[in-house]
Amino acid sequence: QRQLVESGGGLVQPGGSLRLSCAASGFTLEYYAIGWFRQAPGKEREGVSCISRGGSKINYADSVKGRFTISRDNAKNTVYLQMNSLLPEDTAVYYCAAGPPSVQAMCIEHQYAYWGQGTQVTVSS
Numbered sequence: 001q002r003q004l005v006e007s008g009g010g011l012v013q014p015g016g017s018l019r020l021s022c023a024a025s026g027f028t029l030e031y032y033a034i035g036w037f038r039q040a041p042g043k044e045r046e047g048v049s050c051i052s053r054g055g056s057k058i059n060y061a062d063s064v065k066g067r068f069t070i071s072r073d074n075a076k077n078t079v080y081l082q083m084n085s086l087l088p089e090d091t092a093v094y095y096c097a098a099g100p101p102s103v104q105a106m107c108i109e110h111q112y113a114y115w116g117q118g119t120q121v122t123v124s125s
Helices: none
Strands: 003-007 010-012 018-025 033-039 046-051 058-060 068-073 078-083 092-099 119-123
Touching: 003 092, 018 033, 018 092, 018 119, 033 068, 033 078, 046 068, 046 078, 058 068, 078 092
Parallel strands: 010 119
Antiparallel strands: 003 018, 018 078, 033 046, 033 092, 046 058, 068 078, 092 119
8 A cells, every 4th residue: 555654744933944754655756756735724735845756856836945945865765845944824734745757846736646644834933
């Protein structure tokens, strides 16, 4: 069974940092494009950052450019989202998702077939 499990969320003060992890079981992330998405209360889910299968292409939402960094560790079958300089508006449930290589680094939600359960990130003083 293919599963994605996010971890690393929590409560952090504005300006703080968190690193989210997306670990896979039952399949190898190396062969997939990976995306991080988030959904804030009362809002639609949006793409945060996506990385192509080989890691050569990466996209970030304008709202997180310069603050968030996506990376992948194929040896650990894990993808990370390093989040720095967090803002209250970053508060959301964060999801990772895996899609076919054809997705490349596009954060097109419906093209991602496998999704984790999400991890809550709350930025508040």
